[in-house]
Amino acid sequence: MMQATPKWSIDINSPFLGSDEMRRADGQGLWEYFNSAGIDYKKEDFPFLTNHKVPRVKRLFDFGEFLHLSGKGEALSYLYSGLGKVWNYVGPVLDRELPHGFNDHTDRHTLWVTQTAVELLSRAGRSYKNGEDLYDSQSEVLLTLVGMTHDLGNLVDRKSHSMYSAWLLSRLFGNTEIHQKEWRSVLYTILFHEEPMLVDLSVNLSSGIPLQWALVAADKMHVGRDRIGDRSYESGIANNALEEDVHILLNALIVRSAWVMAANSYVWHLDFEIEQLQDKFASFTKGNGRIWVPKAFHAKYIAGQSYREIFTEMFLELYEARIRMAAMSIFLLYPYINRFQVFLSDAKRIPGQVAPGEMLVCEVVR
Numbered sequence: 545m546m547q548a549t550p551k552w553s554i555d556i557n558s559p560f561l562g563s564d565e566m567r568r569a570d571g572q573g574l575w576e577y578f579n580s581a582g583i584d585y586k587k588e589d590f591p592f593l594t595n596h597k598v599p600r601v602k603r604l605f606d607f608g609e610f611l612h613l614s615g616k617g618e619a620l621s622y623l624y625s626g627l628g629k630v631w632n633y634v635g636p637v638l639d640r641e642l643p644h645g646f647n648d649h650t651d652r653h654t655l656w657v658t659q660t661a662v663e664l665l666s667r668a669g670r671s672y673k674n675g676e677d678l679y680d681s682q683s684e685v686l687l688t689l690v691g692m693t694h695d696l697g698n699l700v701d702r703k704s705h706s707m708y709s710a711w712l713l714s715r716l717f718g719n720t721e722i723h724q725k726e727w728r729s730v731l732y733t734i735l736f737h738e739e740p741m742l743v744d745l746s747v748n749l750s751s752g753i754p755l756q757w758a759l760v761a762a763d764k765m766h767v768g769r770d771r772i773g774d775r776s777y778e779s780g781i782a783n784n785a786l787e788e789d790v791h792i793l794l795n796a797l798i799v800r801s802a803w804v805m806a807a808n809s810y811v812w813h814l815d816f817e818i819e820q821l822q823d824k825f826a827s828f829t830k831g832n833g834r835i836w837v838p839k840a841f842h843a844k845y846i847a848g849q850s851y852r853e854i855f856t857e858m859f860l861e862l863y864e865a866r867i868r869m870a871a872m873s874i875f876l877l878y879p880y881i882n883r884f885q886v887f888l889s890d891a892k893r894i895p896g897q898v899a900p901g902e903m904l905v906c907e908v909v910r
Contacts, residue, residue, distance in 0.1 A: 564715050566599045567722055569708075570703035571727075571791070573598035583636045588738040589629035592716060595867070601715035608719045611726060616662055616680050619688035634698050635773050640704055644785040644792060645775025649695045652770050658691030660762035660803075665754060667805070672729055672755035683755070686726060689713075690733045690759050706741050710734045729755050737763060739869060749872055754889070757873040764870035767863075768798035769825070779841045780827025787838040790862060796828050796835050797855055810874045814859075816852055816890045852888055856905050871908035884908040 566574040574599070578585045593599035604626040613619050631651035636647035647653075662684055671677035672686045698709030710731045714720075720727040733756040736742050742749060749760070776792045779785040786793040799817045803810065820826065821832045828835050837851070844854045860867075871884035886905040 564601045566593055566601055567700070569704065574699065575599060578633075581637075581640060581699075583633070585633065589632065590835065591628045592626050592630070601712065603716065603718045605717045606719045607717045607723055607727060610685060610717070610792055611682055611723060613681075613685045615684045616658065616688045620658075620692070621684040623689070623692050627696075631692075634695060636775075637728050638698055638702065639773055639775040642789065644749060644779040644783065644789045645773045647771045647776075647795065648773045649698055650773075651692070652690045653766060654695065656766050656770065657694075657759070657762045660765065661687050661758040664803075664874075664877060665758040668754065668758075670754045670877065673725070675755055678731050681685075682726070686730060686755055687758060690730055691762070692757065694734050694737050694759060694763070703740075703788070706735050729753055732756065733759055739865065748870070751871055752876075754877060757876045761870050761873035761877065764866045764873070765801060765803065767814070768795055768801050769822075770800075771795045777824055777827050779829070781836050782827070786828060786836060790858060793838065793841070794855065794859055794862065796825070797851075805881075808881060809885055810871075810878065810881050811882070812870070812886045814886065814888045816855065816888050818851060838878050852890060852903055856888060856903065860906055867906060868908060875910050882910045 545763055550876050568574065568577050572580070574593070575585075575587070577583075587593070587595060587599075590599070592604050594602060605622070610619070610622060612763045613622060620622065630800070631649075631654060633648045635646070639651055665672070665683060665687060669679050669681075671679060672683040693713055695705060696712055697705035697710070700708040700712075703796055713730065713734065719729075731751065736745075736747055736749075736752060736756060737759050741747070749757070772792060772795050776789070781787075797816060797818065799815045799821065801815065802813050804813065818835050820829050820835065825835065830836050837845075841851075841854055841858075845851060867884075867886060874881060874884050885907045887902055888905050889902045891901065
């Protein structure tokens with residue numbers, strides 16, 4: 545019989561993670577790191593941290609109290625009251641990882657993931673845990689918790705961010721002992737929302753729980769313009785951002801993404817658009833209101849390929865692993881779904897033309 549929550553081999557209270565001090569993975573305190581990295585900050589933006597030279601994490605939250613909140617709205621209010629503006633700082637920290645900045649990990653990302661994960665699990669009609677229980681308010685608040693906090697560990701370290709996100713929660717929340725089933729589900733989901741941790745600890749996604757599958761699917765499907773980080777906008781085509789970082793280019797060409805159910809299929813729609821649409825995308829244009837594409841991209845267009853065909857090739861090459869992980873999570877959530885399809889839609893193309901308005905990017909079959 546499948547366990548309600550599989551066991552894992554990381555001890556959150558081990559000597560390595562046993563402190564309540566907020567330090568970077570190399571031992572540098574968070575305030576010191578911000579100063580050395582040139583990241584402007586206000587300590588009042590971190591109500592969960594002390595003012596010590598090396599800040600300590602305060603135990604602000606009561607897990608039992610959190611479990612009795614009515615749903616996503618109350619859960620969000622609860623988390624924001626204690627975590628303040630911490631999400632605003634994940635972006636600047638990650639931006640130092642790459643020349644043109646990292647994809648967005650502020651609450652633009654976590655709010656999208658939370659909403660999508662809630663939609664996925666509620667549509668499946670499943671509780672956060674394995675078994676026959678139906679979706680309920682407790683499942684919703686737990687999804688809100690993992691959706692909003694799964695990436696906060698990036699403040700400590702990118703490579704092991706899922707482990708540090710779980711560590712941070714273990715310091716923020718008290719009253720977990722009498723709610724072990726729910727608490728372990730939260731830690732498990734956050735620890736294993738990324739493929740490297742699954743691989744490193746030989747954990748199979750299929751041995752997980754619905755809470756995890758909903759988070760993973762939502763996290764992997766968040767692509768598009770709102771995933772572009774602030775530093776990437778600042779870099780723009782003036783600094784060859786679109787030419788040197790294909791992630792930025794692909795996200796710039798997707799206005800939004802959404803999902804729908806079809807007969808025995810789950811369909812992920814990517815809304816393709818070459819137009820600028822928003823003021824902040826001016827740095828990705830040359831003043832003509834259209835997203836500028838690199839020379840190699842344009843050369844393929846001159847050779848006869850449509851922009852959407854070129855995009856599709858690049859998208860599959862870059863995101864194949866992401867697509868497969870999302871598809872597997874969807875298959876686990878919805879046993880009756882046999883196909884995971886990715887479609888690219890261009891609203892300005894008329895059906896029936898030589899260049900159709902919608903094309904199948906790929907299909908994963910169970």
